[in-house]
Amino acid sequence: MKDYGIFDILGPVMIGPSSSHTAGATRLGKMAREIADNTFYKVTFYLHGSFAKTYKGHGTDRALVAGILGMEPSDERIRDSLNIAKEKGIQIEFIEKDLGYEHPNTVKIVFSYYDKEDYYIVGSSIGGGNILITDVNGNKVEFSGNYPTILIRYIDQKGSISRISSILAKEDINIATMKVSREGKIATMIMEIDNPIKDNIINNIANLDEIIYITGINPIGR
Amino acid sequence: MFNKGSELLNLCKTRNKKIWEIVVEKEIDNAQISYEELMNNMNSVLDTMINSANAALDKGVISISGLSGGDAKKMEDYKNKGNTISGQLINSAMAKALSTSEVNASMGKIVAAPTAGASGILPSAIISVKEKFNLSHEDMIHGLFTAAGIGEIIAKNATISGAEGGCQAECGTASSMAAAAIVEMLGGSVEASFNGASFALLNIMGLICDPIAGLVEFPCALRNASGVVNAMISADLALAGIDSIVPFDEVVDAMYKVGKSMPESLRETALGGIAATPTGEKLKRRIL
Numbered sequence: 293m294k295d296y297g298i299f300d301i302l303g304p305v306m307i308g309p310s311s312s313h314t315a316g317a318t319r320l321g322k323m324a325r326e327i328a329d330n331t332f333y334k335v336t337f338y339l340h341g342s343f344a345k346t347y348k349g350h351g352t353d354r355a356l357v358a359g360i361l362g363m364e365p366s367d368e369r370i371r372d373s374l375n376i377a378k379e380k381g382i383q384i385e386f387i388e389k390d391l392g393y394e395h396p397n398t399v400k401i402v403f404s405y406y407d408k409e410d411y412y413i414v415g416s417s418i419g420g421g422n423i424l425i426t427d428v429n430g431n432k433v434e435f436s437g438n439y440p441t442i443l444i445r446y447i448d449q450k451g452s453i454s455r456i457s458s459i460l461a462k463e464d465i466n467i468a469t470m471k472v473s474r475e476g477k478i479a480t481m482i483m484e485i486d487n488p489i490k491d492n493i494i495n496n497i498a499n500l501d502e503i504i505y506i507t508g509i510n511p512i513g514r
Numbered sequence: 515m516f517n518k519g520s521e522l523l524n525l526c527k528t529r530n531k532k533i534w535e536i537v538v539e540k541e542i543d544n545a546q547i548s549y550e551e552l553m554n555n556m557n558s559v560l561d562t563m564i565n566s567a568n569a570a571l572d573k574g575v576i577s578i579s580g581l582s583g584g585d586a587k588k589m590e591d592y593k594n595k596g597n598t599i600s601g602q603l604i605n606s607a608m609a610k611a612l613s614t615s616e617v618n619a620s621m622g623k624i625v626a627a628p629t630a631g632a633s634g635i636l637p638s639a640i641i642s643v644k645e646k647f648n649l650s651h652e653d654m655i656h657g658l659f660t661a662a663g664i665g666e667i668i669a670k671n672a673t674i675s676g677a678e679g680g681c682q683a684e685c686g687t688a689s690s691m692a693a694a695a696i697v698e699m700l701g702g703s704v705e706a707s708f709n710g711a712s713f714a715l716l717n718i719m720g721l722i723c724d725p726i727a728g729l730v731e732f733p734c735a736l737r738n739a740s741g742v743v744n745a746m747i748s749a750d751l752a753l754a755g756i757d758s759i760v761p762f763d764e765v766v767d768a769m770y771k772v773g774k775s776m777p778e779s780l781r782e783t784a785l786g787g788i789a790a791t792p793t794g795e796k797l798k799r800r801i802l
């Protein structure tokens with residue numbers, strides 16, 4: 293028997309109409325913004341499955357855009373996000389596309405920049421406002437964003453993992469989960485940790501020679 | 515502390531407490547928060563509820579999909595003309611329930627109670643009863659705790675999701691929670707609260723979930739309006755001293771079994787019921 297707190301019954305306080313289309317989509321957008329560099333001038337959303345079929349009626353489009361603008365899922369400006377993006381001069385495009393991913397509420401969010409290559413994130417809204425990020429610019433990953441998460445790409449060398457984890461240990465940070473995948477010489481590591489991420493930790497790890505890319509993502513509220 | 519209605523009832527009896535008092539105690543214990551924090555949280559829940567129950571009364575609020583809206587205002591205007599069949603209280607309560615539903619469908623802020631689809635019922639019930647009987651803000655807060663206790667038991671022993679158990683699980687649970695809350699707010703006994711909760715559930719047992727185009731709008735908003743009325747008449751039945759021959763826990767079990775035996779087409783898939791009517795299908799093609 294699952295245990296419920298009273299605010300699971302009287303809650304969440306949320307923006308309608310549905311937690312998977314509003315809160316989940318806002319969190320997906322916001323998570324993508326946290327991971328990507330946010331000097332983008334254009335964002336293209338490829339909508340898959342029921343996201344593609346129902347996004348207008350459910351307001352999923354507005355929720356996603358609110359997220360990439362940095363709004364929280366409880367922000368009452370979500371319904372005006374398309375106009376807010378326009379005012380900020382950010383171009384937005386929605387494309388319905390079969391992404392071949394199995395979860396019905398999946399989106400691929402592509403950020404475009406004037407001075408560098410596009411960057412994308414793929415994720416799904418899996419119900420009750422929960423999300424799962426499955427691809428970060430070609431790196432197959434799997435994390436929920438419910439915990440502080442560190443994403444690192446590095447050139448795999450002997451001792452890399454221990455160098456990274458000893459930096460965290462020195463800061464008294466406990467690693468809750470760690471997943472490493474590798475393609476050729478490039479490894480991708482996803483770590484969920486127990487404490488909020490601070491800049492100095494990210495900087496210290498970034499100073500290691502083998503690091504290509506690192507980003508820290510603190511959890512996004514419901 | 516309690517999983518079943520009978521356990522909550524016993525706790526209230528042996529310790530001579532109201533439902534809301536036991537629920538508060540349990541939450542402080544489980545969530546490890548202070549009394550003040552708990553009250554603050556519940557106050558912000560109530561604030562959101564009061565806003566959503568009133569926001570669509572004086573200006574028409576249209577849904578994001580464009581399928582529905584403006585009905586809360588129609589209802590409120592009709593009530594204000596003073597010539598209704600079922601009276602001021604019922605008409606006003608329906609208007610408030612519609613208001614929260616419309617706020618939800620227009621991407622406004624609501625409290626899922628227990629879900630977004632059924633979010634109009636409980637706020638309208640406690641606000642309407644407070645207004646009619648001149649109760650205090652505190653009485654409403656207490657009512658919310660009572661409601662949460664009932665909702666928790668239903669969630670644990672059955673389901674509160676339309677996809678799993680049909681609309682009886684969403685709007686039925688909300689009505690059941692609201693009925694128990696009203697009874698306790700008006701000084702009824704703990705048994706009477708459970709009777710009210712049982713009546714509300716069994717009055718709509720078997721109600722399917724069939725939203726047009728899968729959007730939480732039609733018939734959802736109407737079911738929030740009828741749901742708050744169901745809560746109020748269930749509370750009256752209970753306060754009149756009528757007993758539920760079948761106890762609350764068994765009613766909850768029955769609701770769960772009925773939900774599980776519903777075909778999938780009648781559980782939020784928008785493939786049956788009102789959603790599958792020719793008009794429902796036509797609207798779906800137009801919106802999606």
Ligand code: SF4
Pocket residue numbers: 631632675676680681682684685722723724725729730731733734735737782
């Ligand atoms: S019909 Fe379905 S979606 Fe609508 S309120 Fe009832 S349970 Fe929720």
